[in-house]
Amino acid sequence: MMFASRFIDIHVHAMPQCADSQNRMSLAAARMGYTGICVANLPEFITGAASGTSGIGAEVRLGVELCPDKPSRLEKDIAKYGQQFDVIIVRGGSEELNEAALKSSRVDILENPLEFNHVLAKLARDNHIALGFNIGGLLLRGSQRIQALSMHRKNLMLARKYGVPVVLASGARSHYDLRAPREMAALAMLFGMTLEESVRALSTTPLDILNKGRLMQGLEVVV
Amino acid sequence: MKPLPPTLRERRRYLAIEAYSEDAISQSDLAAEIWNAAGSLFGDKGSSECGLRIISFKGGHGIVRCSGDMVREARAVLATITAVKGTRVGIMVRGVAGTIRAATEKYILGDIELRAETGEKEIRCSGITGKAVRRVVDEIDILSDDQNAVQMMNRSSTRYIGATVFDITDRR
Numbered sequence: 001m002m003f004a005s006r007f008i009d010i011h012v013h014a015m016p017q018c019a020d021s022q023n024r025m026s027l028a029a030a031r032m033g034y035t036g037i038c039v040a041n042l043p044e045f046i047t048g049a050a051s052g053t054s055g056i057g058a059e060v061r062l063g064v065e066l067c068p069d070k071p072s073r074l075e076k077d078i079a080k081y082g083q084q085f086d087v088i089i090v091r092g093g094s095e096e097l098n099e100a101a102l103k104s105s106r107v108d109i110l111e112n113p114l115e116f117n118h119v120l121a122k123l124a125r126d127n128h129i130a131l132g133f134n135i136g137g138l139l140l141r142g143s144q145r146i147q148a149l150s151m152h153r154k155n156l157m158l159a160r161k162y163g164v165p166v167v168l169a170s171g172a173r174s175h176y177d178l179r180a181p182r183e184m185a186a187l188a189m190l191f192g193m194t195l196e197e198s199v200r201a202l203s204t205t206p207l208d209i210l211n212k213g214r215l216m217q218g219l220e221v222v223v
Numbered sequence: 224m225k226p227l228p229p230t231l232r233e234r235r236r237y238l239a240i241e242a243y244s245e246d247a248i249s250q251s252d253l254a255a256e257i258w259n260a261a262g263s264l265f266g267d268k269g270s271s272e273c274g275l276r277i278i279s280f281k282g283g284h285g286i287v288r289c290s291g292d293m294v295r296e297a298r299a300v301l302a303t304i305t306a307v308k309g310t311r312v313g314i315m316v317r318g319v320a321g322t323i324r325a326a327t328e329k330y331i332l333g334d335i336e337l338r339a340e341t342g343e344k345e346i347r348c349s350g351i352t353g354k355a356v357r358r359v360v361d362e363i364d365i366l367s368d369d370q371n372a373v374q375m376m377n378r379s380s381t382r383y384i385g386a387t388v389f390d391i392t393d394r395r
Binding site for chain 2: 013015016017018019020021023024025027028031032056138139141142145173174175176177178179180182183184185186187189190
């Protein structure tokens with residue numbers, strides 16, 4: 001019952017950043033039970049590829065993953081790519097960078113911020129920016145996975161306390177990295193996420209983010 | 224030794240799994256990797272409680288057993304597997320059942336696709352030239368030594384370019 005929802009993997013990579021084409025990711029995701037994916041490459045790997053469906057795979061929407069080194073660079077990147085893409089994902093960095101990302105009205109997701117606290121959590125809630133949990137780090141072993149788990153556990157605690165929207169994503173760099181929704185939920189359980197929270201973080205919250213982009217584009221056409 | 228009466232046996236669940244791998248992997252290598260992954264994730268104590276054991280595995284499909292109340296943990300262990308003996312792999316749980324027979328009948332039998340069609344055709348797709356080494360329905364793996372392709376595969380740590388029939392622009 002609970003797993004009858006529409007699932008979306010809000011952050012995957014594709015060609016030319018990685019070895020799998022957009023269509024291949026879409027087919028592989030559909031096979032695992034997703035109805036949509038968002039391909040968000042780094043800015044240097046942007047192509048003229050279009051969003052849409054290949055007919056039989058998961059619906060593909062385009063986003064961009066920004067990982068600027070300083071806040072001023074972030075503003076430039078947002079000005080440059082904000083109009084072009086449905087979803088803007090910012091990779092967490094220094095505290096100043098995270099703060100700048102959470103103050104921007106165009107950013108949709110702040111992903112894996114290591115420097116995250118109660119002040120930033122309130123900012124995220126007030127500006128309706130989702131906190132992203134990229135499970136890529138949980139597929140490593142040893143110290144990197146321990147650090148990833150600790151970070152996710154802390155971020156989840158803050159998100160719960162301040163009511164910040166949460167999304168779960170694979171951050172897949174190939175179709176071998178994609179994980180089915182139930183597997184994503186099982187991985188999220190490792191840092192304390194409940195089944196209900198995982199389902200929401202894979203369905204309604206990412207769906208809201210995609211619809212927000214579409215609504216805003218629609219508004220521009222009307223005005 | 225007399226077998227335990229049914230009421231005293233521990234409860235078990237059987238996971239029907241499907242593994243997508245670059246090249247064929249053997250049951251013993253997969254078993255060793257599951258063992259490894261469980262040990263790394265939950266330690267020796269947690270792994271023993273999880274009771275993971277591979278019952279059968281062939282041609283990308285298999286059955287894995289776990290303790291009745293540890294299904295989520297078992298899923299987590301399987302989800303952390305990214306490679307078996309250096310071959311990239313992704314594992315998906317197709318379904319969970321209470322007996323080997325139910326798991327096989329419900330989740331494996333009807334679902335086996337014909338995984339054939341391996342021919343070395345020269346193919347062009349998304350600006351990359353290479354040889355198609357495997358095709359499963361619409362998905363094609365391409366072996367390429369283009370400079371661009373090699374860089375992409377390094378970033379993904381894979382051996383093949385993943386494409387689909389919709390990407391092909393030229394076939395020789």
